[in-house]
Amino acid sequence: MPRASKKQTKDPNAPKRPLSAFFLFSLDERPAIKAGNNSLSVGDISKQIGEKWRKVNEDVKKGYEKRAAEAKKNYEKELEAYKKKQASSGGVSSGGTSASAPSKSRPRKKAPPKAPESDEDDMDGDDDD
DNA sequence: GAACTGATTGTTAGG
DNA sequence: CCTAACAATCAGTTC
DSSP, X not given: OOOOOSSOOSOTTOOOOOOOHHHHHHHHHHHHHHHHSSOOOHHXXXXXXXXXXXXXXXXHHHHXXXXXXXXXXXXXXXXXXXXXXXXXXXXXXXXXXXXXXOOSOOOOOOOOSSOSOXXXXXXXXXXXX
């Protein structure tokens, strides 16, 4: 299935996104949840984490957010290295200058921001009182 | 045996 | 601004 999210996306130098505070939180809580339960699957645990995440104090969240912020910084650094590699990417095989460069444009889907629903807006210039 | 999916939310980057 | 997608984790599933 086309969800390439298992280990490494493609390139070993591909900078992975910085984990969000929630993820860092999960890294710490997941084993805790497992400890409370014999062995749940990620799906089940994730739900527990999500609920706990909302219940943790903002101070705790802030703590993780801070870590995430640093992780982001590191991510930028990796990105630079990744960029550099792209620039001087030595021909891996047959000296293709533009051989390795999976990042072109993210073919994301574009959904309409609003549904064509026009219902109540103003009935008529009815302004009575 | 190993690639893959399942759910959770946040962060990111491009259009 | 907004939208989509991907980030980890681990057991379970499948071929």
